[in-house]
Amino acid sequence: MSGSGAESINRSRGVDWALKGYILLAYLFVFAPIAASFVFSFNSDRFPSIPLGSFSLEWYEAVAADPLVWQGLRNTLVVGVVVGVISTLLGFGAAYTDYRYKFAGKQVYLALALLPPTIPVIILGLAMLAYLSRINLSGNALSVIIAHVVVCAPFAMAIIRLRLSQMDPALEPAAWNLGASEWKTMRHVIVPFTKPAILGALFITMAVSFDEFAVAWFVSGLNETLPVKVLGFLQGQVSPRINAIGTFVFVLSMTLVILAQLLLSGKGANDRAPADDKE
Amino acid sequence: MQRDTLVSFEGVVKRFGSFVAVQKMDFEIRKGEFLAIMGSSGCGKTTTLRMLAGLEAPSEGVIRLSGKPINDLPTWSRDTPMVWQSLALFPFLNVRENVEFALKMRGIGKVERRRRAEQWLDRMQITEFADRNIAQLSGGQRQRVALARSLVVEPEILLLDEPLSALDAALKVRMQSVLKTLQRETGITFVYVTHSQSEAFSMADRVVIMSRGVIEQIGTPQEIYRAPRTRFVADFLGSSNLFSGRVRPGAAGGVELETPAGALKLGGDGVMPADGTTATVTVLDTKTHLSVTPPARSVNVVPVRVVGEEFVGATATVYLETPQGQEIRVQKGHDELADLPLGIGQDLFAWWEPKDGHLVAEA
Numbered sequence: 001m002s003g004s005g006a007e008s009i010n011r012s013r014g015v016d017w018a019l020k021g022y023i024l025l026a027y028l029f030v031f032a033p034i035a036a037s038f039v040f041s042f043n044s045d046r047f048p049s050i051p052l053g054s055f056s057l058e059w060y061e062a063v064a065a066d067p068l069v070w071q072g073l074r075n076t077l078v079v080g081v082v083v084g085v086i087s088t089l090l091g092f093g094a095a096y097t098d099y100r101y102k103f104a105g106k107q108v109y110l111a112l113a114l115l116p117p118t119i120p121v122i123i124l125g126l127a128m129l130a131y132l133s134r135i136n137l138s139g140n141a142l143s144v145i146i147a148h149v150v151v152c153a154p155f156a157m158a159i160i161r162l163r164l165s166q167m168d169p170a171l172e173p174a175a176w177n178l179g180a181s182e183w184k185t186m187r188h189v190i191v192p193f194t195k196p197a198i199l200g201a202l203f204i205t206m207a208v209s210f211d212e213f214a215v216a217w218f219v220s221g222l223n224e225t226l227p228v229k230v231l232g233f234l235q236g237q238v239s240p241r242i243n244a245i246g247t248f249v250f251v252l253s254m255t256l257v258i259l260a261q262l263l264l265s266g267k268g269a270n271d272r273a274p275a276d277d278k279e
Numbered sequence: 280m281q282r283d284t285l286v287s288f289e290g291v292v293k294r295f296g297s298f299v300a301v302q303k304m305d306f307e308i309r310k311g312e313f314l315a316i317m318g319s320s321g322c323g324k325t326t327t328l329r330m331l332a333g334l335e336a337p338s339e340g341v342i343r344l345s346g347k348p349i350n351d352l353p354t355w356s357r358d359t360p361m362v363w364q365s366l367a368l369f370p371f372l373n374v375r376e377n378v379e380f381a382l383k384m385r386g387i388g389k390v391e392r393r394r395r396a397e398q399w400l401d402r403m404q405i406t407e408f409a410d411r412n413i414a415q416l417s418g419g420q421r422q423r424v425a426l427a428r429s430l431v432v433e434p435e436i437l438l439l440d441e442p443l444s445a446l447d448a449a450l451k452v453r454m455q456s457v458l459k460t461l462q463r464e465t466g467i468t469f470v471y472v473t474h475s476q477s478e479a480f481s482m483a484d485r486v487v488i489m490s491r492g493v494i495e496q497i498g499t500p501q502e503i504y505r506a507p508r509t510r511f512v513a514d515f516l517g518s519s520n521l522f523s524g525r526v527r528p529g530a531a532g533g534v535e536l537e538t539p540a541g542a543l544k545l546g547g548d549g550v551m552p553a554d555g556t557t558a559t560v561t562v563l564d565t566k567t568h569l570s571v572t573p574p575a576r577s578v579n580v581v582p583v584r585v586v587g588e589e590f591v592g593a594t595a596t597v598y599l600e601t602p603q604g605q606e607i608r609v610q611k612g613h614d615e616l617a618d619l620p621l622g623i624g625q626d627l628f629a630w631w632e633p634k635d636g637h638l639v640a641e642a
Contacts, residue, residue, distance in 0.1 A: 173334050174367035176354045178381040178428070184355075188384070192371045 034250055041243035048240070059244040069245065072229035076210055079141055079225060083148040084206035090149065091156025091201055096190065099164040100172075114154045124151070125218035132219055139221025147219050148209045155208060156201035159264070163197030164190075200260035207256040210249060284346075285310040285436060285468050286331065291340035293326050293492075300326040302492040304340070308436075313462045313469045315483035317476065319515070323492040324472045328438050331470065333357045345435070355384070360429035361438040364445075366421055368413045368428070375400065375409040378427045385432070399427040419450050426461070436468040443478065455482055476516060480504070488512050506637040510559050513639055519561035520607050521639075526552045533633075536560055539603040544578040546633030559639050564610040566635040569597065569619055573628050579636070583607055585625040597621060599629060 040048045044056035063069050094113050098106070116124070128147045132138040137146065171193065175185040191198070213227040220228055226249060233242055286308040293301040301323040308314050316324040329335040330342060333354030341348050349357060360381065368377050378396040387395075400406045403423040408416060416424065422442065429437055439458075443451045459482045462469045473479050479486050480500040488495045488503065488511075495515075496508040507513035513521055524538030529545075536543045536558060545560060552558045573580055583599035586606075595616055599607045607629055619627070 168365050168367055170363045170365050170367035171369065173354070174361070174363055175369075175380070175384075177332055177334065177359070177361050179355050179384040179432070180380075181353075181355050184384055188380075189369060193369075195371070 034246075037243045037246045038250070040240055041247045043240065046240070048243075059240040062239075063241050063244045063248075066241075068229060069226070072224055072226040075141055075144070075220075075223050076226040079144050079148060079216075080206045080209040082145050083152055083209040084202045086145070086149050087152035087156045087205040088160075088198060088201045090153040091158075091205075092160050092194070092198060094153070094157040095161035095164055098161055099167075113157055116150050116154050121151075121212075121214035125215040128215060129218040138219055139223070141220075141223045143219040143221070144216050144223065144225060147215045148212060151212060151215060152205035152208050156205050159201040159204060159260075160194055160197045163194050163264075167193055196263040200264040203256040203260040203263075207253045207260075210253055210256075283310045284308070285344065286470075287343045288327075289341045289343070291327075291330065291337045291342060293323070293330060293335060294338045299492055301330070301337075304492075304494060306487065306494060306497060308468060308470060309485075310435075311466045311468055312484045313459070313471065313482055314485050314487065315471045315473060315479035316487045316489060317473055317479040318489035319474055321491075322489040324474075324487075324489050325440055327489070328361070328440055328470060328472045331436075332359045332361045332438050334361075358432060358434040359436055359438055360432060360434050361440060362425050362429050362442045364441045366425040366442065368421060368424055370413050373410050373412055374405060374416070374424050377413065377424055378431050380428060381432045395431055396427075399431045403427045418446050419454065422446070422454055423457075426458075430461075430465070430467070434467065436470065439469060439471045441473050444473075444475075451478075458482060488515065490515070505563070507561055507639055510639050513559075513561045518565075518610075519563050520567055521559055521561050522605075523557060523559040526554055526556050526558050528554060540581045540601045540605060543636070544633045545636060545638065552638065560636040561639055562631045562636050564596070564608040567607065567609045567629055567631050569599075569609050569611075569616075569627050569629055571619065571627060574630050576630070579633060580628050580630040581607070583627055583629045585621055585623055585627065587623060588621050599627065 036048070039052070041059055042055055042057070044053035044058065098110060098113075103109075125147070128143075128150070129138055132143045132146065137143050171189060172185055175189040176182070180188060211227065212225075213231065216225045217228050217231065224232065226245065230242055230245055233239060233245075284307045288304045288306050291301060291304040292299065304327065316327060318324045326335060330337050333349070333352060333356075337350060342350060344357070344359070369380065372380065375393075375396055378399055379392045382392040382395060397406070400409055403426055405420060405423045405427065408420060408424075413421065413424070425442065443454050446454060455478060458469070458471075462482075471479070471483065483500060485497060486500055486503055487497050490511050496503055496512045498508075503512065504516065504518065507516060507519065510521065513519045522536065522538045522540060522543055524536040524543070526545075527535055527537055529535040529542075534545045534552075534554075536545055543560060545558075569583075581601055583601055585597065586600050587598040589596045589598070591610075594610050594612055597609045597611070597616065599609065601607060609629065
């Protein structure tokens, strides 16, 4: 009768276990390299090999002692935060425009707004370099910010647009009808309703900017971000310091992504409930 | 304009592109009345309400509130709060904050806001839920929050757009009496849009029936029920049998209607139509009678055959068909029907008093 009941009766145990095993393997495949890097970052040996040497924080100490790493980290963080804020603002504006207005060429508008992440990063990086150097903006933190906003804003737009699509279309006119001007409605209704998505977009765009390498490599010049610095290390020498940096960056990015995920799923489900029994 | 007029629509037209949603509308809403606007979907009833709320601008004509034209007044500058079909409560605010919203937008201070919201929470009997989230409320409780949120500004007029459509039947009837009582106690003018005849007729002082952007009839529920003005209204209400035909002088004086079902004598109210014109007469299904043998009187008797019977609680509806294939319905209490053979295919005679027939305008 009920869907779940029938499923549990008809499901074969063998298939069940096989599917669980498959999921495990898939995760293993995805995360094994990162896990290895994580493990070796705490290993005392110079080269990654098994058996492992003793537990050691020496590579973290070496990284922490390197002023170039600190500079790269500072660049990354400053760029990431600024990019997150600007991208989220732009994304919100684009998403709200799509939600609120009907106009000729809206499909084109949407396609263009969502286009940048589909352009190969090498092409985008080259184009950015050519363009920014033409207007004398290449080779500093500002140029990385500009380039990253181009890459990140579409993500922010997509996330916020999804949230707006869950909003009861009567909510905004209801606020107007209760005496709120359009600006007041923006402040007291649209922004509070979209807040989980706005914060989610902020964290995701920061994470994208932290991890982005190719475009930053082209336009950063001497103000390298951390991923660009890591490549510099690699070209010089293979060092477990890279594992230490990698682990740090991974933990930071994952924290942001998980935060965004919590905001987007938990809060959203809660707000949908009232509209459900409308049908 | 009459002194007790609160709102007047003067030649109001609303077009969406080439589609005319509301055609040349002229009517008045009286101060303190409960007015229902009824019609099927797409008849323009919601558009009419939205124009009054300031959510749509009329393409032509003037809407006046207390005598002043409000065409160019944005909705946030009007005091025309609306209760939405989806209720449109703010999910990120709790019950109290929802109710306070309109006061906050009007720049009323926190203490005063709290006091006035408290009054309406109390009046709508939702004080105990004041600090709950909207998601934690039942349908009926949400309904009360929506009413409190709109009424907290103590407007002269409240607009309601099918607010009860999401509720189950029992709760719907309860909320109808809540609304009716609320309207009577506050004296606030209610304009209630619905497609449901039972909602409109049970609550409203006057009902406006619309079809395809045109007002078909305005009147009290009794007036409309007893004497639908147009064929559309009679069909829409579905509580009358309709007969159309050519008007001719009656054999025994008066006027007759020559219909496929036979000659029908006209009587009752209104001006008799001229000979030779076509006319339609409606007879309520409760005023249509059945008998096994032809009644002694010879006027307004139609031979019919039973097609089916439907149990409707206290009454039953008998479905019949004339030899020409026209459907006729008779609604009676069970004891009145008890003596009649109502098997399918049974031949009977349907008849009614000439005074119970009402002429409708030909549309």
